[in-house]
Structures are given as structure tokens and as C-alpha cells.
Amino acid sequence: MSASRRLDAPPMPARAVKGIALTVICALVIIPFVGIVSTSLATREQVNAAGGFVLFPSSVTWDAYRSIFAGGVVSQAMLVSIGITVVGTAVSLVASTLLAYALSRQGSFGQKPMLMLVLLTLLFSPGMIPNYLVVKEFGLLDSYWALILPTALSGFNVIVLRSFFMGIPAELTDSARIDGAGHLRIFTNIVLPLSKAVLAVIGLFYAVGYWNAFFNALLYMNDSGKWPLQLVLRTYVVNNAELGASDLGATVDVVPPQASVQMAILVVTIVPILIVYPFLQRHFAKGVLTGAVKG
Amino acid sequence: MSTFISRRNVLRGGLGGLAALAAAPTLAGCSDSSGAEPGGDPSGPAAVLPTYIPYEGVQPDIVGEGGIPHVFFAYPSDPQPATSEKPGDGEPVSASMGTFAPIPPTADRNPYWAELNERVGSELQLSITPGADYPQRFATAVAGDNLGDIFNVDDSLSQLPQFLEAKCQDLTEFLAGDAIADYPFLANLPTDSWRGTVFNGRIYGLPVQRGITGSQIIFTRDDLFEARGVDPSFAGLDEFLQLCRDMTDPQGNAWALTEIPFVVLQSMVGITNEWMVDDAGAFTHALEVPEQKDALEFGRRLVEEGLVHPDGVGGANADAKAWFSQGSAAVIEDTYTAVAGFFARNTIGDAYRLGLQVAPGPDGEPAPMWQGMPNNSFTSLAQADPDRIRLLLQVLNYLAAPFGTEEHLFRSYGIEGVTFEFEGSEPVLTQDGLAYTSNGAFPVEYLVDAPKETYFPGRPDVAQAVYDHQAVAVPASSLTASWGLYSETQGRVGGQLTTMLNDARNGILLGREPVDSWDETVASWKSGGGDDIRAEYEEAHAAQA
Numbered sequence: 001m002s003a004s005r006r007l008d009a010p011p012m013p014a015r016a017v018k019g020i021a022l023t024v025i026c027a028l029v030i031i032p033f034v035g036i037v038s039t040s041l042a043t044r045e046q047v048n049a050a051g052g053f054v055l056f057p058s059s060v061t062w063d064a065y066r067s068i069f070a071g072g073v074v075s076q077a078m079l080v081s082i083g084i085t086v087v088g089t090a091v092s093l094v095a096s097t098l099l100a101y102a103l104s105r106q107g108s109f110g111q112k113p114m115l116m117l118v119l120l121t122l123l124f125s126p127g128m129i130p131n132y133l134v135v136k137e138f139g140l141l142d143s144y145w146a147l148i149l150p151t152a153l154s155g156f157n158v159i160v161l162r163s164f165f166m167g168i169p170a171e172l173t174d175s176a177r178i179d180g181a182g183h184l185r186i187f188t189n190i191v192l193p194l195s196k197a198v199l200a201v202i203g204l205f206y207a208v209g210y211w212n213a214f215f216n217a218l219l220y221m222n223d224s225g226k227w228p229l230q231l232v233l234r235t236y237v238v239n240n241a242e243l244g245a246s247d248l249g250a251t252v253d254v255v256p257p258q259a260s261v262q263m264a265i266l267v268v269t270i271v272p273i274l275i276v277y278p279f280l281q282r283h284f285a286k287g288v289l290t291g292a293v294k295g
Numbered sequence: 296m297s298t299f300i301s302r303r304n305v306l307r308g309g310l311g312g313l314a315a316l317a318a319a320p321t322l323a324g325c326s327d328s329s330g331a332e333p334g335g336d337p338s339g340p341a342a343v344l345p346t347y348i349p350y351e352g353v354q355p356d357i358v359g360e361g362g363i364p365h366v367f368f369a370y371p372s373d374p375q376p377a378t379s380e381k382p383g384d385g386e387p388v389s390a391s392m393g394t395f396a397p398i399p400p401t402a403d404r405n406p407y408w409a410e411l412n413e414r415v416g417s418e419l420q421l422s423i424t425p426g427a428d429y430p431q432r433f434a435t436a437v438a439g440d441n442l443g444d445i446f447n448v449d450d451s452l453s454q455l456p457q458f459l460e461a462k463c464q465d466l467t468e469f470l471a472g473d474a475i476a477d478y479p480f481l482a483n484l485p486t487d488s489w490r491g492t493v494f495n496g497r498i499y500g501l502p503v504q505r506g507i508t509g510s511q512i513i514f515t516r517d518d519l520f521e522a523r524g525v526d527p528s529f530a531g532l533d534e535f536l537q538l539c540r541d542m543t544d545p546q547g548n549a550w551a552l553t554e555i556p557f558v559v560l561q562s563m564v565g566i567t568n569e570w571m572v573d574d575a576g577a578f579t580h581a582l583e584v585p586e587q588k589d590a591l592e593f594g595r596r597l598v599e600e601g602l603v604h605p606d607g608v609g610g611a612n613a614d615a616k617a618w619f620s621q622g623s624a625a626v627i628e629d630t631y632t633a634v635a636g637f638f639a640r641n642t643i644g645d646a647y648r649l650g651l652q653v654a655p656g657p658d659g660e661p662a663p664m665w666q667g668m669p670n671n672s673f674t675s676l677a678q679a680d681p682d683r684i685r686l687l688l689q690v691l692n693y694l695a696a697p698f699g700t701e702e703h704l705f706r707s708y709g710i711e712g713v714t715f716e717f718e719g720s721e722p723v724l725t726q727d728g729l730a731y732t733s734n735g736a737f738p739v740e741y742l743v744d745a746p747k748e749t750y751f752p753g754r755p756d757v758a759q760a761v762y763d764h765q766a767v768a769v770p771a772s773s774l775t776a777s778w779g780l781y782s783e784t785q786g787r788v789g790g791q792l793t794t795m796l797n798d799a800r801n802g803i804l805l806g807r808e809p810v811d812s813w814d815e816t817v818a819s820w821k822s823g824g825g826d827d828i829r830a831e832y833e834e835a836h837a838a839q840a
Contacts, residue, residue, distance in 0.1 A: 045642045048621040052614070070730040073400050132435040141441070215428075219435050222391070222422035225401035231425075235397045238427045257640070259617075 031055070040064050040263035047257040064260035065268075073224075073232055074268065080144075081211060081229040082272075088148040088210040093203055095153055097195075100161030101187050121155040132219050146220035147228065151209065157202045164198040165191055204280045211273060233265045343467050343498055344489050345475035348482035352377055353699030355748065356758075362487075362507055362666075362772075363765045365748045368755035369720050371699035377480075378702060382689035383417025389443030391422035391436065392674075393429030394738035399731055407709040407731040411739070414705065415690055423738055437462065444687055447741050448500060448675050453786050459499040463675040464684055466498045477685075478692035484746060487669040490779035500673035501691055501743050507769060508631045508747050509667020511558040515650035518643075519549075519625040527625075527650050530659060532563060532593055539602040542625045549623055553615035554607040555594045555804055556628030559654045562662040564589045569665065572776035576837055578829045582796060582820065588813055594804045608805055616640065630667060631761055635751060649757075651764040656771070664772035674742050691743045698748045707734045721752040780839070782831040788824040796820060 010018075035055050039047065042054040043061050068074050102108050103115050126134075131150060140146040168191060176186050192199070214230040221227055352375070355365035402408040402418070412418045422443060424432040433449040436442045437458065452458055468474065475482040481501065488502035515527040525542055529535040539551035564586040571579045581587060597603055604624050606614065616633070618624040620640035634649070641647040656662035676687055696702030704722065708715040714728030714735075729735035749765075751757040782789075799816040802808040817825075 044640070048617070048640070048642050052617050066726065067729075068397070070726050072404050073398055073730070076400075076404070128431060129435055129438045132439055136439045136441065218424060218428050218432060222389075222420075222441075223401065224398050224421075224423050225403070227398065232398050234428075235394065235425045238425050 036263045036266050040260055040267050042257075042260055044257045044260075047259050052259045064257075064264035067261055068233075068236065068264055068268070074229065076225065077227055077229040077232040078268075080226060084144060084147050084228055085207050085210040087144075088152070089203055089207045091148055092152050092154070092157075092206040092210075093199065096158050096161055096202065096206075097192070097199070098187075099153065100158045101165055101183075101191060103158070104162045104165035105183075118155045118158050122159075128219070135220050141220055142223050142226065143220075144226065147213065147216050148210075150216060151213065154206070154209070157205055161195075161198060161202060164195055168194055200280050204277075207276070208273060229269065233269055236265050237262055343471040343493060343496060344486055345470045345482060345484075345498070346473050347484075347486050348476060348479065350377075350479065350483040350697045353697060355699075357762055359749070359762075359765075361769060362485075363762065363769050364506055364508065364746065365698075366758050366762045367698065367748055367750040368758055370704070370722055370750070370752065372720050374699055374701040374704045376702065377696055377700040378693060381414065381416030382686070382693045383415045384686055385417060387418040387420050388415070388445065388687065388690055389420040389422070390445040390742055391424070391432075391443050392447040392738055392741035393424050393426035393432075394736070394741065395426045396736040396738065397730070398423055399736040399738075405731050405737075407714050407728075407737065410710055411706070414702075415693060417690065419739075421739070442677060444677055444679070444683075445674055445691070445742055446677070447503070447672050450672065451786060451790070454783065455786060456494045456781055459494050459675065460497075462678070463499050464678045466500070466676065466684070466688075469681075469684060469688055470498050478688055480692045480695040480697060480745065481688070481743070483697055484695065485669065487774065487778070491668075491670045492673045493779065494781060500675045502669070502673050503671040503741055503744050504669065504746055505632075505667060505671045505744075506669060506747050507666050507765070507772070509671075510664055510768075510772065511556075511628050511630055511667070512664065512764065512768065513556055513559050513652040513654055514619070514627050514629055514633070514637065515652055516619065516622065516625045517648040517650040518646050519622055520650070521648070528652060530655050535563075536593075536596070536600075536602075539597060539626070540600065543600075543602045545601060549625070550602060550604045550607075550618075551624065551626050552597060552603045552607060553618045553624040553627045555597055555603055556626070557590065557594055557800075558665055559628055559662070560590045560593055561587070562665055563654050563656060564593070565657045565663070566590070567663040567665075567773050568775045570775045570777040570832065572836060576833055576840065578776060578832050578836070580820075580825065580829070582813075583817055588810050591800065591803050591813060592810050595806060595810065598804050599806060608801060631749075631765075634757060634761060638751075638754065638757065649760075651760055653764060653767050661767055661771040664768045666769075666772045666774045669774070669778065671744075672741065694739055695743045695745050697745045698750065703745060706739070708732060718753070723752065776836070777832050780832050780835040782828045782835070784824045784827040784831055789828070792820055792824055795823065 035053050038057045039050075039052075039054045041060045041062070041064070042050070042057040043059060043063075046054050046057055046059075099114075099118070103111055103118070105111070135141060135146050135150060140149065172190055172194075173186050176190055181189070212230055214228065214234055217226075217228050217231045221231075224232075353371050356368045357366035359365040399405055399408070402412060408419070420443070422436075429447075430449045430451060433442075433446075433452065436446075437452070440462075442462070448455075448459075448463075470478070470481070484502055484504050485506065488504040488506075489498070492498055492500035492502055517527050520527040520538075520542065523542060525538055527538065529538055542551040543549065561581060566581045566584055566586050569581050571581070571584075573579070598608060604615075604618050607618075607624075615624070615627055616629070616636065617640075619627040620637065620642070637649055638647070654662040654664070674691070676684060679687070693702060694706065696706060708722040708724060709728055709732040711717065711722075713725075714732050715722045715724050717723070724732065724735055731737060733739050749758050749761050751761075777785075796816065799808070799813065803810055803813060
């Protein structure tokens with residue numbers, strides 16, 4: 001067997017070891033997901049028999065999903081979360097790119113003090129009560145904007161964007177300027193089209209942040225009809241109360257097991273992100289690395 | 296003594312009920328003063344406590360005495376209204392509370408909430424928060440002065456009496472003594488519960504009452520015991536150890552205990568409660584008495600011999616219930632409120648048999664059961680003019696309507712045909728009812744609640760068995776001496792001390808530290824704040840006396 005042949009095709013034992021290793025690694029990742037889906041579809045008998053985590057359900061029931069969608073709370077919260085995520089991500093991207101562009105232009109007005117302020121937010125964060133008082137004083141309690149504006153700008157994301165913008169060759173912007181373009185035209189016609197990768201990844205950061213956020217809603221939203229999905233689902237997972245089984249006088253015709261309900265909630269929570277992620281994945285590594293190693 | 300429940304022993308349970316009913320007054324007569332006699336002369340600030348006026352419009356199947364809840368074998372037929380007019384005035388009433396259930400739909404999509412608003416006569420604007428997050432929510436709402444008209448109080452708030460005095464309505468003039476007669480359903484709440492709402496000699500809240508239902512006892516899977524030919528009852532620690540050995544079979548994935556039943560173990564070695572007070576007013580904590588090391592030694596032995604589920608030491612209680620339900624453990628320490636859940640998790644039908652064991656004390660008599668806290672929490676009102684306060688109290692009075700009234704049926708189960716259906720005489724929630732109503736996810740019970748009665752829909756044998764257990768265990772029980780007293784140090788460092796104690800206790804139980812190391816733990820507890828807590832309790836106790 002020649003050396004070049006060995007390079008093309010590793011010997012069988014090595015391939016077998018690699019295959020086993022990859023299978024084990026894949027199983028470690030996939031089995032929990034299979035278990036989550038399976039448990040969410042399992043009956044109480046199966047959950048009891050399996051000790052709480054069912055891998056292969058012998059029969060399927062949708063009781064857990066019916067339970068969490070009963071009353072329309074989860075459906076409404078899902079709409080709220082989608083709205084917050086879409087609008088919030090758009091607001092955050094607009095604000096972050098504008099700020100990052102300004103900070104990337106040497107000599108722009110107030111650039112250094114503004115940069116210091118952004119960096120300061122990476123080192124210090126305001127406490128829960130000061131945040132609450134600010135939101136209250138702005139009259140944003142029970143407003144969806146309370147879930148967007150306090151977290152609209154991430155210092156980390158602004159710095160990543162700024163680094164990326166600074167990496168764009170100055171010749172491009174200089175030639176545009178010679179052709180008479182102002183900052184707005186340079187920003188929209190040159191900088192943004194060249195920044196699709198980093199915009200995709202920063203957009204994903206913001207979107208995932210808005211999708212997963214629950215604490216601001218906990219503090220600022222008295223009206224539970226305006227709660228996002230994560231906060232509604234938190235009441236199922238953290239409270240850990242098995243409805244119909246926790247009170248002396250409660251009874252109901254069908255009560256799904258708590259483990260199934262919690263796993264159904266996990267499925268509902270992660271499916272939207274799983275759907276979006278593949279479309280952005282190709283930009284992900286490129287965008288992060290490009291922004292991270294420069295500046 | 297063992298009390299067991301199966302679907303088949305309803306008739307036997309009924310006969311037992313008559314016997315227990317006859318015996319109850321005698322047993323109640325043996326109760327010590329801390330047996331939570333509603334309306335009895337409490338050791339608290341009697342001058343401001345509301346007069347206890349029991350509601351007698353609904354007759355229970357067994358009258359509970361000496362702190363034992365009334366027993367209903369079935370929901371009273373044809374419940375009658377106990378009120379004649381709406382308590383509200385059309386103006387919204389805002390309220391905030393935590394919840395330990397999923398969030399209910401809002402009033403525009405919840406026919407129960409909409410109907411509740413209609414019946415109250417005011418729109419109930421509820422700010423609901425997951426229970427685990429309520430302290431943070433409460434702290435920010437306090438800072439922002441945004442608590443609403445009525446709010447469940449986070450009693451871990453530091454400087455609690457000062458907060459109550461500064462922000463909350465002093466309810467003494469509205470509720471003290473016979474003044475509470477204006478609110479007959481609030482007057483139906485036991486005196487011990489009101490003691491938990493008095494601070495600096497003034498009433499600052501309304502109790503979210505639980506009575507003794509939170510007391511920890513031993514439950515056994517009697518069907519599993521029968522299968523192994525083992526008697527689930529025990530007359531002392533030695534017998535308990537032996538039955539645990541007999542019920543443990545690791546090869547068969549079976550252990551005797553879900554967790555170490557440490558509260559019951561402490562009572563079995565003779566410790567009467569977490570805090571004890573002597574005639575001179577000196578307080579002693581359970582961890583300080585010599586018997587504590589006996590309980591630790593026994594618990595350590597249970598672990599050493601492999602009689603506890605491997606994940607049981609320090610494990611989550613939800614898992615323990617699952618192990619008990621699936622049969623991988625046959626003994627669990629839990630509260631009376633857990634009974635309904637045990638049956639809800641049953642997947643083996645009529646074969647399932649639940650036993651409630653009366654633990655014996657060192658002298659062979661029933662051990663001194665540690666009573667659960669009389670209240671889940673308490674609710675305060677924002678300061679307002681007297682007319683507004685009276686209106687809010689009337690609303691809360693309506694929400695505390697007793698078991699068996701038409702108001703209670705509606706509050707608990709909602710609207711017939713929409714949120715519940717009658718199966719015979721028993722109201723049974725529908726799936727929508729589970730999401731909409733107070734007996735499901737709607738957390739209005741955390742504003743105020745009627746006295747908890749013993750009632751298991753469709754399971755009169757279960758109600759009988761719970762009563763039979765309580766008839767023996769409650770007279771020997773007591774409430775912690777710190778109930779109704781406030782310690783600023785406890786509020787400030789109590790959580791840290793509890794964590795330190797739990798870590799040290801688990802270290803001993805797991806065999807990592809010798810039992811004698813407990814002496815150092817006690818010394819650390821004393822110097823870390825325990826002595827200050829004791830002194831503050833003693834001072835408060837003396838002030839009340």
C-alpha cells in the first residue's frame with residue numbers, strides 16, 4: 001500500500017475507531033433531544049416506568065401539548081415573543097450599526113468619550129432596582145418597549161461591529177467621498193452591503209437574546225397577557241407545580257405528567273431557534289471571527 | 296399506627312370514621328395549648344387578634360377539632376350563596392401575588408376571570424409572578440411604589456416591620472377583636488393564622504391560611520409492603536430500621552426510603568419542633584439539643600446501610616414523589632397536601648394502596664409531630680382612606696368564602712359546563728378549568744384563602760384515612776415557638792445559616808464527617824447569628840407575654 005493511498009483511505013481499524021467516536025459524540029448530542037421529544041409524547045405509565053425520562057415511547061399522547069396550549073396563553077405568548085424578537089432585533093441592529101459606524105470613523109464628534117461609555121457598560125451594569133426605576137420614570141411599565149429599549153444596545157456587539165467596520169479598506173470609503181457621497185450614503189451603499197456576515201451574526205445574537213429573555217418582562221409587565229413565551233414557560237418549569245395533583249381539593253379529568261409537560265415546553269422553546277439557525281449558520285463562524293480578530 | 300387507603304375500603308373507612316368521630320373529642324382533650332385550637336386563647340398579642348367566629352352555614356361530615364380540619368366526604372349538595380351583594384364598587388382593584396402554577400389566561404380570554412370580576416363587582420387587575428421570582432419582583436415593586444391595592448408580602452424582605460409600618464395599611468381598627476364580624480368569612484380563619492399577621496402589636500395583613508396541612512408525616516406504599524410481606528407500621532426506631540432493611544432490594548431497583556425523613560426522625564427522638572420555649576421564656580433550637588445527634592446518627596445509618604434511594608440525599612422533592620409513585624421507594628416523608636398528588640400519579644389502579652403512618656416517639660406514644668406553618672404567606676393592603684380599605688376587605692372577605700358555599704364552588708371550580716362538570720355530586724375540572732380556575736392555575740388563593748378542609752373528590756376513604764391519622768397525630772403535635780414572632784437577624788442571615796446547616800447535615804448523613812462534628816456546626820450557627828436570632832425571639836416573646 002503506497003503512502004498516497006494511505007492518505008486517501010485510512011486503514012480499516014482507524015476508520016472504525018473514528019466511526020465509533022463520531023457515533024458516540026453524535027449520540028451524546030442527539031439522545032437528549034430524542035429523550036426530550038419522546039418524554040413530551042409519553043403517557044404517565046411510561047414516564048413512571050422509565051423514572052422520568054423516556055427514550056422510546058411505546059405509544060404517543062399529545063396531552064402535554066394540549067395542556068400547555070389550553071387557554072391560549074402559550075399561543076399568545078408566542079406571538080408576543082415573535083413580535084418582540086423581530087422588532088427588537090431590527091431596533092438593535094439599526095442602533096448598533098449606526099453607533100458602531102460613528103465610533104469606527106476616526107475624528108468623528110465625541111468619538112472617544114462615546115467609546116469609553118460603551119466600554120464602561122461592559123465593565124459595570126446597572127442593578128435591578130435602578131433599571132426598574134428608570135423604566136418606570138419613562139412610563140414604560142406594561143409597554144412592549146420596556147422589553148426592547150433597556151437591552152437594545154449591547155456594548156459587546158457594538159465593539160464587534162466597530163471592529164468589522166474599521167477593517168473595511170479606507171480606499172473604498174475615500175473614493176466614495178471623492179465621488180461626493182456623504183456618511184449616510186457611504187454607510188448604506190458601501191459599508192452595510194460589505195457587512196452582511198457580521199450583521200447576520202450580530203442579528204442572531206440579538207434575536208436569540210430577545211427570544212430567551214424573561215427577566216425584564218417579569219419586572220416590567222404587570223399584565224400577564226403581554227408576557228413573552230419564555231416567562232410563561234418559566235411558570236411551568238421553575239414553579240414545578242403539577243396541576244390537579246398539588247392541592248387537596250383539585251381534580252381534573254386528565255392530568256399529563258409534569259415531566260412530559262416540561263419536555264413539551266422545551267420543544268416549544270427550542271424549535272423556533274432550530275428553524276432559524278441553519279439559515280444563518282453559514283454566516284456565523286465567518287462573522288464572529290472577522291470581527292473578533294481585528295481592532 | 297397505620298392508616299391505609301385503597302379504593303376498596305370505602306365502607307371500612309366510613310365505619311372507621313364513626314369510631315374516630317367518637318374518639319376525636321377525647322383525643323383533642325389531650326392536646327397541648329399549641330394544638331392550634333381555632334379561637335382558643337393564643338399566646339400572641341391577644342388584644343389585637345380578631346375574634347374567631349366559625350362559619351356554621353355548611354355542616355361537615357366530621358367536625359374537626361383541636362386544629363384538625365373539617366372533613367367532607369363529598370362536596371355539599373346544592374351549595375347556597377352566603378352573600379347577598381357584590382363587594383366591589385365598580386372601580387378596579389389591583390393586586391400582586393406569586394404563583395406556583397402555570398400562568399392563567401387573562402380576563403379577556405378567561406371566562407372564569409371575567410365572571411369573577413362580574414361577581415366581585417370590580418375588575419381584578421392581577422399582577423402575577425412565578426413564585427421563585429416573586430422576591431425580586433416584590434423588591435422592585437416596593438422600590439417603585441407599584442405594589443397595587445393588595446399584595447402578597449415576601450416575608451424574607453429585610454426590615455419587614457418597618458416596611459409594613461411605612462407602606463402598608465394598619466388593619467387593627469378594621470379587624471381587631473369583634474370588628475372582624477363585619478367580614479364573616481375572614482372571621483372564619485383560625486386565630487393561629489392571624490398571629491402571623493401581627494407585627495409590633497398591630498395587624499398588617501390577612502393570612503393565606505394552610506393550617507396543619509403542611510405538616511410532614513410518613514407515607515408508605517402499602518401495596519409494596521404487602522407484596523414483600525412486611526408490616527408498614529413501626530413502634531420505634533429499631534422497627535423502622537428493620538422495615539427499611541426488609542423493603543430494600545438494590546438488585547431489584549427498590550429502596551425503602553426516597554430520602555431521609557429527617558423531620559419525622561427528629562420528632563421520633565423526642566424533639567418537639569424547630570424552636571422550643573420553656574416556662575421561663577428561654578428559646579432553644581432543635582439543632583442544639585442532644586437528641587439532634589441521635590437523629591443524625593440514625594439518618595447516617597440509613598444511608599450507610601443503603602436504605603435510601605441513591606439520589607435521595609439532598610435530592611429534589613419532585614424526584615422523590617416520582618420514585619414513590621413508580622415503586623422504586625416505598626416510604627416517603629411528605630405533607631398532607633401531597634395525598635392528592637400521590638393518587639394523581641397512580642398508574643396501577645385499584646392495586647395502589649397508600650398508608651399514613653403515625654410515627655412513635657421515644658416513649659412509644661405518638662411522636663410530637665411538627666406542625667406545618669399555619670399560613671402559606673400573608674397579604675397586605677396599600678395605605679388608603681378608610682372607605683377604600685373597608686371595600687378591599689369586603690372583596691377579600693368574598694374571596695375567603697368557606698368550603699361548601701356557592702361562592703366557594705364558583706371560586707374553586709368556576710362555571711359549570713365551561714370549567715367543570717358534576718360527576719355525581721363531585722365537581723370535576725375540565726382541561727380548560729385547569730387553566731382558568733382557582734383550583735387550577737388561577738392564583739387568587741395567594742391573596743386570601745378559606746380554611747383548608749379535608750376533601751378528596753370521589754375519595755371519601757382518603758378523607759377518612761387522613762382524618763384518622765390527624766386524630767392521633769395532631770393532639771401530640773406542636774407549632775414552632777417562633778411562630779408569630781419576628782427576628783430581624785433571621786430575615787437578614789437566616790437563609791445563609793440554613794444553607795450552612797444543610798451542608799453540615801448532609802456531610803454527616805453521607806458519612807463524610809463524624810456525627811460529633813455537629814458540635815462545631817452548632818457553634819458556627821450560634822456565632823453566625825443563631826444567638827442573636829434566639830435573643831430577638833425571646834425579646835419578642837416576652838413583649839407578647
